Structure formats: structure tokens, C-alpha cells
Amino acid sequence: MSPAQTPQGKPSSPVKIARRGLMLVLSSPSGAGKSTIARNLLEKDRSLEISVSVTTRQRRPSEIAGTHYHFISVSQFERMRDSGDLLEWAEVHGNFYGTPREPVEAAMAEGRDMLFDIDWQGALQLQEKMKADVVSIFVLPPTMTELQSRLHRRAEDSEEVIRTRLLNSRAEIERWREYDYVIVNDDLDEAFRNVHCIVNAERVRRDRRHGLFDFVEELLTEEPKL
Numbered sequence: 001m002s003p004a005q006t007p008q009g010k011p012s013s014p015v016k017i018a019r020r021g022l023m024l025v026l027s028s029p030s031g032a033g034k035s036t037i038a039r040n041l042l043e044k045d046r047s048l049e050i051s052v053s054v055t056t057r058q059r060r061p062s063e064i065a066g067t068h069y070h071f072i073s074v075s076q077f078e079r080m081r082d083s084g085d086l087l088e089w090a091e092v093h094g095n096f097y098g099t100p101r102e103p104v105e106a107a108m109a110e111g112r113d114m115l116f117d118i119d120w121q122g123a124l125q126l127q128e129k130m131k132a133d134v135v136s137i138f139v140l141p142p143t144m145t146e147l148q149s150r151l152h153r154r155a156e157d158s159e160e161v162i163r164t165r166l167l168n169s170r171a172e173i174e175r176w177r178e179y180d181y182v183i184v185n186d187d188l189d190e191a192f193r194n195v196h197c198i199v200n201a202e203r204v205r206r207d208r209r210h211g212l213f214d215f216v217e218e219l220l221t222e223e224p225k226l
Helices: 034-044 074-082 101-109 120-133 144-154 159-178 188-203 212-221
Strands: 023-027 048-050 053-055 069-071 086-092 095-100 113-117 134-140 181-184
Touching: 023 034, 023 120, 023 188, 034 048, 034 113, 034 188, 053 074, 074 086, 074 095, 086 101, 086 120, 095 101, 095 120, 101 113, 113 120, 120 134, 120 159, 134 159, 134 188, 144 159, 181 188
Parallel strands: 023 113, 023 134, 048 113, 053 069, 134 181
Antiparallel strands: 053 095, 086 095
16 A cells, blocks of 8 residues: 555655754845845745845846835834834945844744745844754855855946945855855756755754654554564
């Protein structure tokens, strides 16, 4: 008898074991490809939800408000930060970014997985506050020359902004040791496959699946039909 069938030969229902959601954190210097990997993950894994950050920077032409970011004023950001409504926040390239607390905590409790496209400062704060829930991945470029080329090909920032991003990239790369996993994005398809493998493995970790206690107890009390 196939494990996926009942004694009558009918397909059995998939075993569902309750678990807490995970917080998948992707970080990289600008241009290394984390946002592209994040977008591919969301398209191919419908059980992942993006955590939409708030930011005080100007919207890029390719971005949609409420989908890529919530674009708010500095005064609005400061009110959220000071009232404790942000799970993490950081100042990057002269702009503020932050993660609203309420939707993340609700998702974790309901067993839903959240994806965070954030920098190392935000990742560190999440690890300090919710370490058991965080799976952190740092994406590296294959070379600094390629990183510069990608920033120029993106054609969404001024030369001054690109120079600032390149100058800051070395300090950002220095934080790679603080992440659970590190991936070199020299081939986008391969980098995506590696990230997806990490997600699938982390979902079945024993300490993340609180429903295993009840499942195993029921399994051991079941009387097999001989």
C-alpha cells in the first residue's frame, strides 16, 4: 500500500502539523540582487507574504505604494518609531525605513511566513527581538565591478546616489558573518534555488513545529489494523 493511500486505496489527506511562522530576512548591498530574489520567491511560493516596510525616501518610477513600500513623511515615521509601532527601523542612505509591528506578530502567531527585504541594521534588530523566528540570508555580489554595473543597469538612481551606494556597500558586506546563510549571486536562478531550499528546510525544523507534540502522541496511541 502506498503511504499516500488509505487501506481502501483512496488518497489520504495531507498531514498538517501546526507550526509558528518564520521570518525570512534577505539582506545585501544595493544591486546584489536581494529584491529580485525576493520577488521571485513571492511569485513561486504563495505561502510567503512580503512584509511591507514604511520609508521616508521618494518612490522610484517602478515602485507601487503599498506594494513595495508605504511611503510616509519623516514626522509620520517618527511618531510610529516613538510609539513602539515599529518592530525595527534604520536610517539608510539618508532615509528612514521600518517594519510595522502588528502585522508581523499576527502572521507569526497564525503560522504564516513573512519575507523581509531589509538591510543589516534592521536584520540585527529582528534577530535581537525575535531570534527564534528569524532565518537570515545575506546575498553577496560575485565582484564589486559587477555590483557597480548592476546599479547602473537598474537606471533608477542618480550618479550621486550610485556613488553613495557603492561607498556604503563595503561596510554592508562586512556584516555577512551575522547571518545564518550566505549566498553569492553569480547566477540568479541558482541563487533563487538555494534560497528556496533554505526556506523549505527551515519550515520543517523540529523546534518550529509545535504541533509535533500532539501529532506524535496521537501517532503512538494509534492501534494499527492488522
